[in-house]
Amino acid sequence: MSILVTGGTGTLGRVVVPELRDTGADVRVLSHRRSGSGIVTGDLVARAGLPAALRGVHTVVHLATTGNARDIRAMANLTSAASAAGVRHLIYLSIVGVDAVPLPYYRAKLECERQLQSAGLPWTVLRATQFHDLVWQIFAAQRRSPWLFVPDIPIQPVDTSVVAARLVQLAAEPPAGRVADLGGPRVQRLLDLAHDFLAATGRPGRRIVQTRLPGRIFAAYAAGGHLAPGEAAVGTPDFADFCARRTRAQEPAAPLPGAAPGARRQDRHPGATSRTHQEQQASGPRSAYPGDFLGMPSLDYAPRPDGRPDPGEIVWTWVPFEEDHTRGKDRPVLLVGRDGPWLLAVPLTSKDHDRDAAQEHTAGREWVDVGSGGWDTAGRPSEARVDRIVRVDPTAVRREGAVLGRHTFAQVAAAIRGRVTEGTSLE
Numbered sequence: 001m002s003i004l005v006t007g008g009t010g011t012l013g014r015v016v017v018p019e020l021r022d023t024g025a026d027v028r029v030l031s032h033r034r035s036g037s038g039i040v041t042g043d044l045v046a047r048a049g050l051p052a053a054l055r056g057v058h059t060v061v062h063l064a065t066t067g068n069a070r071d072i073r074a075m076a077n078l079t080s081a082a083s084a085a086g087v088r089h090l091i092y093l094s095i096v097g098v099d100a101v102p103l104p105y106y107r108a109k110l111e112c113e114r115q116l117q118s119a120g121l122p123w124t125v126l127r128a129t130q131f132h133d134l135v136w137q138i139f140a141a142q143r144r145s146p147w148l149f150v151p152d153i154p155i156q157p158v159d160t161s162v163v164a165a166r167l168v169q170l171a172a173e174p175p176a177g178r179v180a181d182l183g184g185p186r187v188q189r190l191l192d193l194a195h196d197f198l199a200a201t202g203r204p205g206r207r208i209v210q211t212r213l214p215g216r217i218f219a220a221y222a223a224g225g226h227l228a229p230g231e232a233a234v235g236t237p238d239f240a241d242f243c244a245r246r247t248r249a250q251e252p253a254a255p256l257p258g259a260a261p262g263a264r265r266q267d268r269h270p271g272a273t274s275r276t277h278q279e280q281q282a283s284g285p286r287s288a289y290p291g292d293f294l295g296m297p298s299l300d301y302a303p304r305p306d307g308r309p310d311p312g313e314i315v316w317t318w319v320p321f322e323e324d325h326t327r328g329k330d331r332p333v334l335l336v337g338r339d340g341p342w343l344l345a346v347p348l349t350s351k352d353h354d355r356d357a358a359q360e361h362t363a364g365r366e367w368v369d370v371g372s373g374g375w376d377t378a379g380r381p382s383e384a385r386v387d388r389i390v391r392v393d394p395t396a397v398r399r400e401g402a403v404l405g406r407h408t409f410a411q412v413a414a415a416i417r418g419r420v421t422e423g424t425s426l427e
Ligand SMILES: NC(=O)c1ccc[n+]([C@@H]2O[C@H](COP(=O)([O-])OP(=O)(O)OC[C@H]3O[C@@H](n4cnc5c(N)ncnc54)[C@H](OP(=O)(O)O)[C@@H]3O)[C@@H](O)[C@H]2O)c1
Pocket: 006, 007, 008, 009, 010, 011, 012, 013, 030, 031, 032, 033, 034, 042, 043, 044, 045, 046, 062, 063, 064, 065, 066, 074, 093, 094, 095, 096, 109, 128, 129, 130, 131, 132, 134
């Protein structure tokens, strides 16, 4: 399937594009300022280059934004060009609360939603809460001020990896109209996130000054018009996790195994704007990955509501690729035990491997159904890969996750033991 991603060079787009390519889709990116491999040059506002960009495209994932009311013109130009090109599905990312918070940008986004709904194209609209990157930018923009000015409002920021995963799923499905909103794992005070930011950036003593936004806007935020507490992506990275990863990205870190002397490990958050796909793939825990766990692990069901990740819980974390441990990606895992300072985990997928079970078995991969839960915001059933046990850096997973039922955990544990006893790939 051919997919055009507008805004594919942006904060979210840089995370979405490689994820879409991983599904095997033919993905091209629209940019009004860049050119290069996989990029088509075109301007949504000036309506330049759109017929060529849309030729043969089945699905458009529309992430481009001008940050102002010119988005309305961009949407009008995109929908008319997409209709002319015979596009079958246009997916638009909007913001939770565009109809509740009276910001001019939100009004423009709401108008874009309306335009899309009346354009005659099959469509899907997903509204997400603020990205972690945006919260970070709000604080980082005040770097030179002795004080940090922060309005006392609630916020529910979400990780771009989570939004990307949802968009990839929507692109694989038929047009669905307005789908359920997507929010971060929990609602917090922006003031508390400011403390996380100051701690992460090494200035915990800096003074935070509470501010007020203009009347109606503040009232709308204070009333939570921009929140989606019922649609929280439970168990996904929160802002403290984001800060930890973002800060680590700026520290000198351990060299990659086999890297040239002086080479520095790339360890930036997937949403970091200046990051290439290859750099994203190269992120991971600060200490060098000692390799997958081999042999019989001690499997232990011990989920505890103690704020920390424990065996029996499903968390999102960085998982190295099997063939190259210096590269990897964020994904959900089931924690199954411990090995010294490391947590042990089996990777999860929402792909249905019942369909290609024979092929997977031949490749040495075995999957066990674990059902659905808060770790997958789309509520898709997941499968656990029981022939590979990865080590997880507990400091890269700072909080507890969704708890898997004891019975299902026992099934996974039995399958792991069976694999080890059989003397297959765990040895
Ligand atoms: N940031 C948040 O917290 C948040 C929350 C919920 C929803 N959203 C929505 O998510 C989407 C992506 O946000 P983001 O933060 O990733 O945006 P971003 O980083 O600001 O990126 C904006 C993108 O738009 C493209 N663009 C700008 N003007 C263009 C034009 N005239 N023609 C073609 N492309 C143009 C830019 O590409 P080039 O410069 O390469 O052309 C860039 O890739 C937006 O629709 C936003 O409203 C954002």
